Amino acid sequence: MPTTAERLGYPSDARLLIVNGDDIGMCHAANVATVAGLREGILSSASLMVPCPWALEAIRMIQGLDVGVHLTLTSEWQTFRWGPLTPAGRDPVNGLVDSEGYFWHQDAPVHEHGNPDAARVEARAQIEWALARGMEVSGLDGHMGVFASHRDYLAIYVDLAREYRLPLRLRSAQSYVDRGRSDLAAMVEAAGTELLAPDHTAGLPLQNPEQLEARMIETFRRLKPGVTEFILHAAAPGEELTAIAPDAPARVEAYRLVTSSEPVRQVLESEGIKRIGYRELRDALREGA
Numbered sequence: 001m002p003t004t005a006e007r008l009g010y011p012s013d014a015r016l017l018i019v020n021g022d023d024i025g026m027c028h029a030a031n032v033a034t035v036a037g038l039r040e041g042i043l044s045s046a047s048l049m050v051p052c053p054w055a056l057e058a059i060r061m062i063q064g065l066d067v068g069v070h071l072t073l074t075s076e077w078q079t080f081r082w083g084p085l086t087p088a089g090r091d092p093v094n095g096l097v098d099s100e101g102y103f104w105h106q107d108a109p110v111h112e113h114g115n116p117d118a119a120r121v122e123a124r125a126q127i128e129w130a131l132a133r134g135m136e137v138s139g140l141d142g143h144m145g146v147f148a149s150h151r152d153y154l155a156i157y158v159d160l161a162r163e164y165r166l167p168l169r170l171r172s173a174q175s176y177v178d179r180g181r182s183d184l185a186a187m188v189e190a191a192g193t194e195l196l197a198p199d200h201t202a203g204l205p206l207q208n209p210e211q212l213e214a215r216m217i218e219t220f221r222r223l224k225p226g227v228t229e230f231i232l233h234a235a236a237p238g239e240e241l242t243a244i245a246p247d248a249p250a251r252v253e254a255y256r257l258v259t260s261s262e263p264v265r266q267v268l269e270s271e272g273i274k275r276i277g278y279r280e281l282r283d284a285l286r287e288g289a
Contacts, residue, residue, distance in 0.1 A: 001192065003199045003226035007289045008280065017220070017273050018198060018229040019258065021046040022070055022141070024062070025055035027080070029241040033234035033251075035061045037258035042265065043234075045277035047141050050126040051075075051082045051103070059133045066277035068139035068166070069130050071123050071157070073110050073146045075103035080244045085125045086118075094118035107146040116152040123147075123156055127164060139278030141169035154184055158191045167281035169229060170197040196281045196289060199226030206233060209253035213264065216257055220267045227276070234258055 005014045021034040025048045035058075037043035047070035048058055073096060075081045081102040083089070089096045095113030097103060104110050110119070130137055140161050142148060147157035148171055161168040170192065176185035191197075202219050204212050219230065235241050235251035242248045257264055268275070 004196055004281070005199065005226045007196065008227070008276075008284050009289075010274075013225045015223045015225055015271070015273050016227045017044070017223060017268070017275050018227065018277060019044050019275060020141075020229055020231050020278070021234050021258070022143075022231055023047070023049055023233050023235075024067065025049040025052045025058040025070075027052070027054050027235070027240060027244055028057065029235040029238055030054070030233070030251075031058045031061055032236040033255040033259075034058075035065070036236075037234055037255070038062070038065045038067075041259040042268065042275065043258050044275045045138060045279070047139075048130060048135070049082075049143060050129050051085055053082060055129075056133075059130070059135060063134065064136075066138050066279040067135065068141060068278050069127050069137055070141055070143050071126055071147060071160075072143040073103055073114070073119060073122065074105065074107060074144045076105050076144065077244055084122050085129060086122045088115075088118040089122040089125075091118070096122065107144050107149060110146050111150045111153065116156065119153065120156045120159075123160055124163075127160065136279075137164070137166060138282050139167045139169070140164075149184075151183060151187070154187055158187065158195070161191070161195050165282070165286050167196040167278055167285055169201065169231075171201070172199075196285045198229035198281075200224055200228040201231065202228060203231035204233075204250070204254055204257075206247035206250045209249045212250065212253050213257055213261060216261075216264055217267045220264070220273060221271060223271070223273060227281075232258065 024034040045066040083102045094115040173185040173189040232254045234255040
């Protein structure tokens with residue numbers, strides 16, 4: 001198959017880069033940093049967590065920007081939590097919430113206890129919430145791997161991308177083969193013939209902040225031909241973020257890297273890397289690419 005870059009009309013050796021800021025809407029600190037990265041920095045797209053407490057503020061900050069929906073069925077922090085939008089999601093019988101009434105902390109309990117039909121209703125409601133508030137949704141991705149590692153949830157993810165004609169973040173089929181999940185590899189391969197997704201993914205880990213700049217630069221230097229999505233989580237410093245997230249230092253460093261790191265900007269220029277967003281994939285998909 002041709003690469004996504006070729007399907008967009010670029011040469012086979014073109015190196016295209018989506019720099020995506022995940023978790024906008026999670027908290028005010030994430031909103032401030034991600035919007036700054038989109039408006040003044042090197043971020044080219046972002047992903048909104050609709051169920052989170054600061055999603056409404058984010059909606060009002062991102063008008064006109066390239067932002068997709070970060071489908072969310074988990075709530076990872078200990079004391080800063082969120083839960084489903086829908087009655088089906090909130091009903092304990094459907095298994096999408098823990099004993100405290102919030103989304104589970106990790107993906108495994110979602111897969112073990114959750115009703116996929118209720119999960120489908122909840123995921124669609126998150127997209128509709130964004131659309132109803134004027135957001136021009138540019139793509140779909142999933143929070144904490146819930147939609148990437150289970151057959152029923154991957155089917156929901158792909159079906160919603162088809163329904164709304166949106167590109168999506170997908171692991172490669174080969175990565176599933178390597179994990180012994182040929183069933184999921186076949187689903188991804190089938191989806192790739194009809195939908196658009198980045199050819200490769202990379203990103204910043206949420207630890208060792210002193211090493212992140214060098215890692216980001218090295219990743220950009222080694223980009224393969226095609227479309228690579230580089231995923232990070234940026235947040236502004238402050239007591240709020242420190243109270244929420246043990247990995248706050250890495251998120252603050254990501255904020256610096258996407259807004260004010262000259263070495264990062266220089267490597268993008270010197271390597272001749274073209275930055276695009278999910279919006280370009282969405283428009284091409286809807287035009288029949």
